[in-house]
Amino acid sequence: MPVTFKLYASLMVYLPPEAKRHAVTLEVPEGTAPIQLLERYGVPLADVHLLLVNGVFLPPSQRHRPLEAGDTLAVWPAVAGG
Amino acid sequence: MYRSLSIDPDKCTGCLQCEMACSYEYEGVFNPAHSRIKVFTFHQEGRFVPYTCTQCADAWCQHACPVDAIRVDAETGAKEIKENLCVGCKVCTIACPFGTVNYNHDRGKVLKCDLCGGDPACARACPTQAITYVDGDWAGYEKMRAWAARTDNATHA
Amino acid sequence: MGWQKKILRVNLTEGTCISEPLDMGWANEYLGQRGLATKYLVEEVDPKVDPLSPENKLIFATGPLTGTPASTGARYSVITKGALTGAIACSNSGGYFGAELKFAGWDMIIFEGCAEKPVYLYINDDQAELLPADDLWGKSVWETDEILHRVHQDPQLRISAIGRAGEKGVLYACIVNDLHRAAGRSGVGAVMGSKNLKAVAVRGTKGVRVADPERFLKVVAEKKQVLAENAVTGQGLPAYGTQVLMNVINELGALPTRNARDVQFEGASRISGEAMHEPRGSEQKPNLVTNQACFGCTIACGRISRIDKGHYTVVNRPEYWGASGGLEYENAWSLGADCGVEDLDALTWANFVCNEQGLDPISFGATLAAAMELYETGVITDEDTGGIALKFGSAEALTSMVQQVANGEGFGRELALGSRRLCEKYGHPELSMTVKGQEFPAYDPRGIQGMGLTYATSNRGACHLRSYTVSSEVLGIPEKTDPLVTDGKPALVKAFQDVTATVDASGLCLFSTFAWSLEDIQPQIDAACEGDWSLDRLLEMGERIWNLERQFNIAAGFTGKDDRLPKRLVSEPVKSGPAKGLVNQLDKMLPEYYQLRGWDEGGVPREETLERLGL
């Protein structure tokens, strides 16, 4: 199933080369969870702070919940602005 | 080999914590105007350069002092102002080609970096390691020494 | 100590500069800066005065931690009755000016009256004098800065000034210090301009003392370490600045786009903090040159940017080739997403001009966005705009209008009125994205519900910096709440409002609170200031400040009816993103908020509340 995987700020370095800007569209097996995508691309979990699925915050306890086809996973380190 | 202050302008953000720390060390007040290290801002280039005395081996300030008020600290190699001897004549301020000896109107004395007796407050206060206190064989320090030599009136063999 | 215990009172009408002791009774109730200066304003100014009349006063105020090594202790605020809003205005700025004012021996400057001819204030420690500014009038902030450094032959002089915008009465003109730090909002620069006051130039060599230096230095060092070890203040902010939020808020569906018609901007990533790091243009260098700290700040989130020399805005204009203050999130949003423009260099240039001429980029961008909507709906035409097509997405419209506003030319004179007056003038007040006349910033309250209540109840008109619930609702600081629900938001907003007022009163920067709680700040205040500054006392003080500001506004004629959001936010459901289908549910939050505040249904503080707070 297709999912969009986005990494931002200091996590951008973990994107695969085919990524455009911050995003890459991936074909992943059904049932793939956010945590697995993060692990596959070597994103240090300690640096993962803000994780949005389709723009909705996913608390750390739910990172094992499978994604659905067409989902967008966007991930940031600890950031803030004003 | 003495330890020395190493300055990396690329790491400086211009926060002036060093200036506050220095002035506090010197006079117990947070007062950058009396800091012996100064951060210069090159706004157009987005560059911040902390700058202070390099404690040059043959110190112009020390040689120029007419009353023996600038002494070398045996442990740190720092050229220190002995305030009880300084008469405030300011000859050292014009003799130092680095512009790092300044006159303090309030005290009627000159001030310059003395490495805080071996634990420089500026380096302790710097949040980005733009200012560190390192072993004297740091290459940058030698570069500044070489720079100093180039401005020398007397080129030694 | 912490305070210098001295105020400079400048009567512009009489041309006098008089030193007077700081009212320590008030300092003990309001600490400093925002709190203390508000107390002075409330005591001295009739809330009903015309903001641009000589009867209004303009206060530059530092806090007790300003000019100390407490990290982020750089701040000063400008307090007055706002030109844009008619409400109390308190605009906070960093840079180096505030600390310098303190080093010169002053806690605050109160300007009163109006000078007959343009003047500037020169302060050299105890010496303060008004000097003629005829030659400076008409000059930009940058030129003024350069000239005053030259005239006074002092490279260390710190300068705060208005540009042409403030002189010409642009209602959202700001006051800019150190070239690109600004007391930005509510039109404080227009008030300064109305007084014929061009600039304040300060040199201070007296320094700042604190009550218990040993304890202070110890706790300050500990707390600096907290900032350094925190991922946000130690890494995120220095690397990406506030601009890191562009993609976050866009992804979240809360990025007001094209005058808040949309909540997601397709060009967001091109104007984001990440984009500022990418090589681009003819030089293939990044927009971002470096980060810069304000005085004493160990976070250093400021952006220093450069425009590509090949960009149309600066070709043959080398005066804009150097590095200068770059885009913060709010500015990138207002000039960018809100106007639909995705040309990073055009935004940077518009931002430069805002700094150069003293314009609040939030209000300018949002006003232009409203004008663009009026243009696209045919309400205003090329005839009004002098032939410039004010289309969403037009970088050319943005860059020509910023100049016109700054110079008081053409359609810029209309835009200078701000969004509310502009939209009212053209018969469409509903298109103005304002509260109490002030343009709201970069968070759409339909996607972040707490920000709706924040905007509606902000004492200085719509503003994110009065209770930045984004911290909690989006970033999870101090803990995560759901941005799409209203439950718990009134309490959250109240808590943020009170803490923020305390932080502002101290002289510290609000951004420190991404890592610090009030528990981290309290011991720094307590060691710096005489007296016992307990946490409870500080919290109560925040609430006292909030209520004092509220009282000023009520006396100025504001009522609970002014605690409302633009119609669009409460009636037009968003079309995309997680908040799709939602409007802001202010009506669900406001009554509870009033109740928590101890205010009546009309939003007026009850007697017992005022009594409890000693008001």
Place this chain on the structure above:
Amino acid sequence: MRHVIVGRGPAGVVAAETLRAHDRASEVLLIGDEPGPAYSRMAIPYLLARQIREEGTWLRHDTTHFERQRVGQLETRVEALNAESKTLALANGTTLDYDRLLLATGSSPVDPPIEGVDLPRVHHCWTLEDAHHIMESAEAGSRVVLMGAGFIGCIIMEALKLRGVRLTVVEAGDRMVPRMMDQVAGNLIKQWCIDQGIEVCTSTRITRIEPGDEGLWLHCEPGEPMQADLVVVATGVRPNVGFLQESGVEIGNGIRVDAHQRSSVDDVYAAGDVCEGASWQGGRGVHAIQPMAVETARVAALNMVGREATHVGSLDMNVLDTLGLISVSYGQWMGVEGGDSASLLDERSGRYVKLRFDGDHLIGGITLGITEHVGALRGLIQSRRHLGVWKKHLMENPTRFMEAWVSTVP
């Protein structure tokens, strides 16, 4: 090997120390004709102002310093030099052999050629002895006339003022410190001094001093005669070369030296105020200033021990504090033909800066009321730094010299 140094001022002392630092074995002998420990004339004003005691003027405070350095000291006058026999004739009638000789005899004040300069209560301010005379007469309320508002006159001025005297300064030149300051700066200093309660007469000569019932009468041109309890003469100095008449050492305005501080005679060197050496900007001259005295002394001493060292020319530099107004001048502040000049003047606050350029080099400058980082002017001049873009910045705002300096540091 015996190194003999004649003169115990800063040049003599620094030379002795440099010799010892580089030559552990040889004998080093320091001859001076004034009693007591070696002292600094620069410090005398502070003694007059009661800011220091006599010990405060000493060049080295550790009383065992010279002993520990194994530098011999001899208090006597040198009457003559015989370069053939490499001997010095001393005032006590003996002769002294040397292997290498450094002449650091400094300079002495010059009397103006007028009647009455030899009267009691007319003094120079050059030696500690002079200082004692002045201190006896210059009490609060006494009328003091200072002849000469050159560098030396001006550094004494504040001291006299601090003693509470009623002070009149008479300068023949058209401004104060004419050799160090241009017209603008000289006039600013004059106005400053007047504002501080000092009477200043420029373009005025004292033509005659005569004793009266109540102090001295000074006749002026132009102007009315004035009365004084004390006259301090500070009208210039000249090198002490009298004892070299028959020595064969070539004398110009001072002892002529080459870039190694060697005189025209083998094994005879000179340093400090007595020598006439290369000027930084080319040409030759006597550079009677403290920093150059010690630098020429170091070069001389190094050459005396066989380490080749070169003095590439003396750069004029002066700093003066006239009752709190601090002025600085460097190098060719008067400029050169075709060179650019940039200046800023704020009469109200007594601030002034002027920079002089030759192409994109800085060659001289003046500052008034500006003390921060002034040394950088020396750095920029002496390193002959190409200013590049900073030339333009400095032309626009000459106060930015420290930034210009720092920006070019690697």
